[in-house]
Amino acid sequence: MEEPECLLSSRFFLKSTIFEVNLSRIRLTWRNLQTKAASGSHNTSNKFKVVSGSVPVCEIIAVYEAQGISPIKNGQRWTQEQEKACQGAFTVSYVEREGQHHWRPRDVTFHWPDTPTCRHWVSTIREQISLLNHRPKRLLVYINPNSGKRQAKQIYEQRVAPLFSRASVSTHVIVTRDRDHAKDHLASDADLTKYDGVVCVGGDGMFSEVLHGLLTRTQRDAGVDQNSAEQNPAPCGIRVGIIPAGSTDCICYASVGTNDPVTSALHIIVGDSHALDVCSVHHRNKFLRYSVSMLGYGFYGDVLMDSEKKRWMGPVRYSVSGFTTFLAHHSYEGTVYFLPATDVSGSPRDKTKCRAGCLPCQRDGRPLSDDSGKDKETPNKDHHHGWQMIQGKFLAINAASMSCACPRSPEGLSPAAHLSDGTTDLILVRDCSHFNFLRHLYRHTNTDDQFDLGFVEVHRIRRFRFVPGNDLEPEWKGDRPIQFSPSYGCQPTWGRWSCDGEVLHQATIEVGVHCGLIQLFARGIEAQEGFQEQSTPSTQTV
Numbered sequence: 077m078e079e080p081e082c083l084l085s086s087r088f089f090l091k092s093t094i095f096e097v098n099l100s101r102i103r104l105t106w107r108n109l110q111t112k113a114a115s116g117s118h119n120t121s122n123k124f125k126v127v128s129g130s131v132p133v134c135e136i137i138a139v140y141e142a143q144g145i146s147p148i149k150n151g152q153r154w155t156q157e158q159e160k161a162c163q164g165a166f167t168v169s170y171v172e173r174e175g176q177h178h179w180r181p182r183d184v185t186f187h188w189p190d191t192p193t194c195r196h197w198v199s200t201i202r203e204q205i206s207l208l209n210h211r212p213k214r215l216l217v218y219i220n221p222n223s224g225k226r227q228a229k230q231i232y233e234q235r236v237a238p239l240f241s242r243a244s245v246s247t248h249v250i251v252t253r254d255r256d257h258a259k260d261h262l263a264s265d266a267d268l269t270k271y272d273g274v275v276c277v278g279g280d281g282m283f284s285e286v287l288h289g290l291l292t293r294t295q296r297d298a299g300v301d302q303n304s305a306e307q308n309p310a311p312c313g314i315r316v317g318i319i320p321a322g323s324t325d326c327i328c329y330a331s332v333g334t335n336d337p338v339t340s341a342l343h344i345i346v347g348d349s350h351a352l353d354v355c356s357v358h359h360r361n362k363f364l365r366y367s368v369s370m371l372g373y374g375f376y377g378d379v380l381m382d383s384e385k386k387r388w389m390g391p392v393r394y395s396v397s398g399f400t401t402f403l404a405h406h407s408y409e410g411t412v413y414f415l416p417a418t419d420v421s422g423s424p425r426d427k428t429k430c431r432a433g434c435l436p437c438q439r440d441g442r443p444l445s446d447d448s449g450k451d452k453e454t455p456n457k458d459h460h461h462g463w464q465m466i467q468g469k470f471l472a473i474n475a476a477s478m479s480c481a482c483p484r485s486p487e488g489l490s491p492a493a494h495l496s497d498g499t500t501d502l503i504l505v506r507d508c509s510h511f512n513f514l515r516h517l518y519r520h521t522n523t524d525d526q527f528d529l530g531f532v533e534v535h536r537i538r539r540f541r542f543v544p545g546n547d548l549e550p551e552w553k554g555d556r557p558i559q560f561s562p563s564y565g566c567q568p569t570w571g572r573w574s575c576d577g578e579v580l581h582q583a584t585i586e587v588g589v590h591c592g593l594i595q596l597f598a599r600g601i602e603a604q605e606g607f608q609e610q611s612t613p614s615t616q617t618v
């Protein structure tokens with residue numbers, strides 16, 4: 077590949093070593109000119125050895141004149157004479173990769189006697205950064221102070237705000253007062269024209285709130301009727317960032333590879349973008365919710381219902397409810413109609429993980445406009461325009477739109493699910509023995525194939541509809557059934573859905589996947605083995 081034109085080339089001191097520093101539109105590189113001499117010297121301590129390095133311009137966080145920073149030679153400050161002779165200096169702050177998909181800000185300071193040269197470098201690098209117009213300059217930030225361990229405000233103020241300020245990203249911060257504050261503000265009052273992105277500080281529930289606020293607003297502005305399951309929702313025009321601070325940060329794990337606030341802040345600063353599929357959930361032509369991670373009926377719905385009653389227990393409630401729900405072993409009758417995604421290259425069992433730049437997320441090269449309304453009719457027969465039907469008794473029906481990997485389940489519910497291929501993985505677990513169900517659940521905690529069991533099947537699909545057993549489900553108003561007649565029996569035969577951690581009381585639902593409806597400040601999980609070549613560990617002790 078042709079080398080991009082060199083914009084600047086100078087010599088600078090990096091500590092006491094002289095470096096040739098080059099800037100092109102793509103990269104900043106620094107090359108130790110004394111490497112050979114240094115390698116012959118027995119006095120050079122490894123600890124203070126300064127090595128060559130390089131960083132892509134798009135991963136430079138900031139550059140500034142470094143005043144009052146005294147160069148250090150082998151652990152000792154320079155003498156006054158040396159400092160005087162080398163007054164000019166500038167610091168480049170850039171992204172460095174650590175293991176486990178963590179990103180960290182790193183500084184390198186170059187010194188030279190000639191201050192104007194340093195200033196010229198600072199202004200030229202800034203000019204190059206300003207050409208990166210995908211970087212956000214103004215952000216609207218919502219903090220849920222009650223997320224997770226109630227540390228969201230501290231996390232933002234101590235670890236994220238200083239980075240935004242270093243990168244000259246201005247922010248308007250709103251600490252939410254209660255549930256739905258962010259959603260209502262986004263859906264009505266917020267002047268979104270003033271911002272290049274919306275950031276939520278919290279867990280998956282907080283992200284869901286922001287998503288609902290933004291998408292509701294987008295549909296209203298675009299004149300799309302949210303209650304119509306047949307209409308394509310309009311894509312949201314503003315990117316969303318998540319600073320993880322909740323008890324579940326599944327979307328961060330799937331889109332960045334970790335739940336580290338600094339890493340997420342850096343992805344926002346460099347202006348990364350990754351599309352995210354959104355499922356719309358309707359009940360009898362009434363919009364219920366959007367989902368981006370997981371819809372679960374039967375086991376996961378029951379765990380969520382039970383855990384809501386045990387909120388006083390804190391996060392341990394999920395384990396307690398999981399255990400009691402497992403013992404209850406409740407299976408539900410029903411019929412699932414689904415439209416398989418026959419036009420995608422991947423399958424839920426192909427072991428191809430969703431990674432930065434992966435082919436399925438680029439929609440195999442097809443543009444988003446390909447998402448026509450074909451095959452959208454609701455099925456009323458067993459096979460209708462490609463629709464399929466499965467009837468039976470199920471312990472669990474799950475739809476995973478992303479892997480849902482997290483520390484408890486490193487591979488996730490559907491390890492090969494993709495963030496933006498316009499599909500969801502429908503996992504059906506038929507009624508089976510306690511022991512077999514435990515085998516299936518246990519496989520979520522290791523690398524064994526959880527689908528390789530006779531009572532489990534998985535389909536990559538575009539839409540589905542579920543109707544509980546005898547379809548006697550009443551009409552609902554919120555979480556209350558209307559005209560709930562005793563003739564339905566005391567024990568309802570339908571379960572509840574867990575929709576990204578929120579209970580849906582309606583069992584009869586229709587779900588459609590909408591490809592790339594929202595853009596995240598993320599780039600997908602970078603290949604782990606590539607992190608050493610992609611990152612450019614530059615200087616050991618800069």
Ligand SMILES: Nc1ncnc2c1ncn2[C@@H]1O[C@H](COP(=O)(O)OP(=O)(O)OP(=O)(O)O)[C@@H](O)[C@H]1O
Binds near residue numbers: 222
């Ligand atoms: N100020 C607030 N007080 C109480 N609840 C809030 C507030 N702001 C937002 N919420 C709600 O809190 C819920 C949980 O938030 P979040 O996802 O950030 O934390 P979490 O600890 O991961 O959640 P969960 O309890 O679901 O595990 C969200 O559904 C959100 O709507």
